[in-house]
Amino acid sequence: xxxxxxxxxxxxxxxxxxxxxxxxxxxxxxxxxxxxxxxxxxxxxxxxxxxxxxxxxxxxxxxxxxxxxxxxxxxxxxxxxxxxxxxxxxxxxxxxxxxxxxxxxxxxxxxxxxxxxxxxxxxxxxxxxxxxxxxxxxxxxxxxxxxxxxxxxxxxxxxxxxxxxxxxxxxxxxxxxxxxxxxxxxxxxxxxxxxxxxxxxxxxxxxxxxxxxxxxxxxxxxxxxxxxxxxxxxxxxxxxxxxxxxxxxxxxxxxxxxxxxxxxxxxxxxxxxxxxxxxxxxxxxxxxxxxxxxxxxxxxxxxxxxxxxxxxxxxxxxxxxxxxxxxxxxxxxxxxxxxxxxxxxxxxxxxxxxxxxxxxxxxxxxxxxxxxxxxxxxxxxxxxxxxxxxxxxxxxxxxxxxxxxxxxxxxxxxxxxxxxxxxxxxxxxxxxxxxxxxxxxxxxxxxxxxxxxxxxxxxxxxxxxxxxxxxxxxxxxxxxxxxxxxxxxxxxxxxxxxxxxxxxxxxxxxxxxx
Amino acid sequence: xxxxxxxxxxxxxxxxxxxxxxxxxxxxxxxxxxxxxxxxxxxxxxxxxxxxxxxxxxxxxxxxxxxxxxxxxxxxxxxxxxxxxxxxxxxxxxxxxxxxxxxxxx
Numbered sequence: 001x002x003x004x005x006x007x008x009x010x011x012x013x014x015x016x017x018x019x020x021x022x023x024x025x026x027x028x029x030x031x032x033x034x035x036x037x038x039x040x041x042x043x044x045x046x047x048x049x050x051x052x053x054x055x056x057x058x059x060x061x062x063x064x065x066x067x068x069x070x071x072x073x074x075x076x077x078x079x080x081x082x083x084x085x086x087x088x089x090x091x092x093x094x095x096x097x098x099x100x101x102x103x104x105x106x107x108x109x110x111x112x113x114x115x116x117x118x119x120x121x122x123x124x125x126x127x128x129x130x131x132x133x134x135x136x137x138x139x140x141x142x143x144x145x146x147x148x149x150x151x152x153x154x155x156x157x158x159x160x161x162x163x164x165x166x167x168x169x170x171x172x173x174x175x176x177x178x179x180x181x182x183x184x185x186x187x188x189x190x191x192x193x194x195x196x197x198x199x200x201x202x203x204x205x206x207x208x209x210x211x212x213x214x215x216x217x218x219x220x221x222x223x224x225x226x227x228x229x230x231x232x233x234x235x236x237x238x239x240x241x242x243x244x245x246x247x248x249x250x251x252x253x254x255x256x257x258x259x260x261x262x263x264x265x266x267x268x269x270x271x272x273x274x275x276x277x278x279x280x281x282x283x284x285x286x287x288x289x290x291x292x293x294x295x296x297x298x299x300x301x302x303x304x305x306x307x308x309x310x311x312x313x314x315x316x317x318x319x320x321x322x323x324x325x326x327x328x329x330x331x332x333x334x335x336x337x338x339x340x341x342x343x344x345x346x347x348x349x350x351x352x353x354x355x356x357x358x359x360x361x362x363x364x365x366x367x368x369x370x371x372x373x374x375x376x377x378x379x380x381x382x383x384x385x386x387x388x389x390x391x392x393x394x395x396x397x398x399x400x401x402x403x404x405x406x407x408x409x410x411x412x413x414x415x416x417x418x419x420x421x422x423x424x425x426x427x428x429x430x431x432x433x434x435x436x437x438x439x440x441x442x443x444x445x446x447x448x449x450x451x452x453x454x455x456x457x458x459x460x461x462x463x464x465x466x467x468x469x470x471x472x473x474x475x476x477x478x479x480x481x482x483x484x485x486x487x488x489x490x491x492x493x494x495x496x497x498x499x500x501x502x503x504x505x506x507x508x509x510x511x512x513x514x
Numbered sequence: 515x516x517x518x519x520x521x522x523x524x525x526x527x528x529x530x531x532x533x534x535x536x537x538x539x540x541x542x543x544x545x546x547x548x549x550x551x552x553x554x555x556x557x558x559x560x561x562x563x564x565x566x567x568x569x570x571x572x573x574x575x576x577x578x579x580x581x582x583x584x585x586x587x588x589x590x591x592x593x594x595x596x597x598x599x600x601x602x603x604x605x606x607x608x609x610x611x612x613x614x615x616x617x618x619x620x
Contacts, residue, residue: 203584205558205611222538278531280521305536329539330524330531336538362526368545402527434527 017055017072021096029096034167034189035233037077037092037100040127043237045081045090052079053113059105064136071097074105075130078113080122083244086256089117092127095167099131102173106134107144114151121250123160125240128177129167145172152179157350159250162240165190165216165226166233178225181347182243182299185216185226186236192219192226217302224303224336242297246311246318247351254352255318261293269483277399277426277466283308283323283331283358286398290487292316299344304336306365309344311353314491320348323358324409326399333405334365335378342381342512349389354494357386357416359397361405362431379408380513386414388510392497394490397421397468397477402430412476417500418493420486421468421477428465432458435465550594553616555609559583564605566616570598578616581609596620 001009020026020036029036035043041050059066059074075097080089091110093100110126117124133141155161156179163177164184169192177183177192185192193214200206200213212218220229228243230236248255267289272281288294291312298310306329309322322341324331333341348355364375386393386408395416401409406427410416421427429435436457437444447453464470471477481489524531563580566572572592581588596618603615 203557278529280531280533304538326531326533328534328536330526330533332524332526362529362531366526369542372545430527431529433529437528 014055020072020094021098025096032189034095034129036096037094037127037129040164040166040233040237041077041079041081041090041092043234044125044240045083045088046085049081050079050090051081052077053116054078054109057105057109059103059137061103061134061137061140063138066136069098071103073097074103074109075100076102076106076109078109080113080116083241086244087120087122087249088125088244089113089120089122090125090127093130093167095129095131098134100129100167101131101134102141102144103134103137104140104144107141107147110144111147111151114148114155117159118151118155121159121252123162123244123247123249124155124180125162125164126176126180127164127166128169128173129165130173131168132171132173142172145175148176149179152176156181157251160247160351162243164236164240165192165219166236167191170194170196170214174225182228183219183226184228184230184236184240185219186230186233187216189233190216190219190226221302224300224340226303227300229302243311246297246313247353251350251352258292258313258316260315261313263289263291263487264294267294269486273398273424273483275424277360277424277431278330280326280330282327283325283360286358287312287321287323290314290490291319291321296321300340304334304340306331306334307337307341309341314356314487314494317494318353319356319490319494320344320353321356321358322410324361324405326360329365330362331360332362332365333379333382333408334367334370335373335375338375338378338382342385345382345385345389349385349391352391354392354497355386355389355394355410356490357393357395357410359395359401359406359409360399361402361409362400363403363405377513379404382408383414384510384512386410386416388504388512389415390500390502390504392417392494392500394418394493394497395420396481396486396490397425397427398483399424399426400431401425401427403428417497418489419477420479420481420489421472422483422486423468423480424483425468425471425477425480426466427468427471427477432461432466436461548593551596551599551618551620552614553578553590553593553618555581555611555613555615557581557583557588558611559588559609561603561605561607561609561615562587564601564603566598566601568598568601572596572598572618579603581615590615592618594618594620 076093078091161180162182163180174192191210219226228239269289272285287296296312308325393416395410412419440457444450444454468480521532522535524533559581562582565577573595576592577589579590599619600617
């Protein structure tokens with residue numbers, strides 16, 4: 001064969017593999033409103049930046065007629081590429097090839113690219129679109145899943161790991177995304193569950209559709225398994241690209257610094273917060289009023305919306321924000337919001353992203369369901385995550401900071417490096433109503449006009465404790481600041497905390513209250 | 515998924531907050547104290563054996579019946595010392611989840 005002939009032969013071979021499961025299967029994929037695996041990779045990465053690995057890998061399974069089956073790429077595409085010049089390892093399961101089912105060769109392609117990402121210290125993006133284990137391969141396909149989970153865990157906190165669910169992801173397969181840092185889903189396309197509607201119907205007699213059981217909306221809003229929800233695959237890819245700009249390549253680096261931009265002028269901090277501390281407002285407006293370009297990239301937007309977490313920049317540097325959301329459930333901490341916040345804090349700490357906490361919290365959500373679901377151990381995760389974090393920690397108390405909520409929201413006592421309070425801050429053991437009812441119980445009960453006396457006592461308590469100055473007098477707050485100065489104080493804190501290094505006592509690892 | 519219009523009231527430590535209620539909070543199941551006088555099916559299945567008869571006294575932990583579900587035979591036992599008041603099912607009857615099997619008199 002001449003060199004030209006062998007090149008032509010290579011092209012022919014590649015072409016066959018690039019066709020995936022063939023015309024019919026590809027048409028079916030597109031008719032389902034889905035892109036092909038190859039299109040997905042190309043849409044996420046910079047143009048022409050994808051370099052494919054292991055295209056010619058073939059399975060060696062022989063049982064149940066598998067010896068006669070050729071599966072192009074064994075149903076998964078792997079390789080490297082860039083996003084805005086930022087290097088990544090990526091894989092995409094190809095549903096057009098045997099339903100994207102996972103056999104051992106398929107799994108080994110994935111684990112190879114995972115090992116590569118870990119060694120090179122760059123993020124890993126996994127696109128899941130698979131019917132599950134390749135049953136013909138028996139325990140070998142289970143081995144494949146296990147080897148993926150092991151690497152997900154080993155790489156956790158070393159390189160950022162992103163999972164994209166663009167099709168079914170059921171049974172054991174869900175645990176790779178669950179072990180990664182960010183899970184992206186798309187409406188009507190993503191479906192995740194451990195046991196599907198069929199099994200649930202047979203065993204429990206309960207009927208539910210796939211969408212209602214584990215569709216994108218359920219995973220984003222109810223279960224919290226997914227962090228980002230999009231209406232279309234294209235929107236999802238834009239979200240992934242944006243996320244990548246906020247995070248570093250690995251845990252030894254810092255996120256790229258972008259040109260500094262002031263907040264846009266349409267947010268007037270003094271007009272966002274109602275003076276009455278029981279009135280709601282959108283904490284995200286405060287974030288937008290202080291961060292670069294008013295650009296706040298929210299994580300877990302629909303899940304446990306009573307706390308808001310996400311990324312933004314201050315003078316071009318990535319900062320992770322955690323803020324109570326008075327707009328939803330008065331901004332309480334509960335089981336879900338504690339999990340959400342703790343996980344985000346740990347991500348930021350692992351990847352050298354400073355934390356800014358905005359506090360406006362009435363306390364924990366009362367309820368039998370909360371207590372029975374373990375709000376004690378879930379709430380403890382927030383304390384653990386903040387106390388453990390060694391990145392610069394900045395806290396701004398805007399309004400209420402009552403009781404356990406005050407302590408949990410990155411108080412001085414949990415190691416915050418900078419604690420500022422607005423003059424509207426109310427730092428107290430509980431709200432004035434609750435406190436007055438307890439302290440003056442007897443006086444109120446014995447009064448001729450209890451309501452009048454209660455009102456008076458509430459007012460008295462408010463005057464005395466519903467302000468930041470008691471806490472400031474004890475040095476628990478570094479400065480009481482004009483809300484308009486918030487950005488300046490945050491910028492200054494970030495600047496002087498730039499070289500912060502904190503050593504932890506020697507340990508193998510802590511035992512967070514999972 | 516963001517419902518931006520509906521504000522409700524939420525009371526925390528005697529203070530009434532104006533705020534939105536999210537979907538998960540609004541669909542949560544309300545707590546019901548356990549009623550020991552009613553023995554019901556924790557899973558859909560088939561009644562395979564009935565050990566007791568009406569009027570019989572049983573002690574806590576005594577087997578009442580066998581409920582077969584997912585190919586497993588589950589012994590259903592008395593939650594408390596009581597008298598069997600009513601047996602609401604027959605042998606080989608298929609029962610739904612939460613269906614009442616036996617009523618006890620405490």
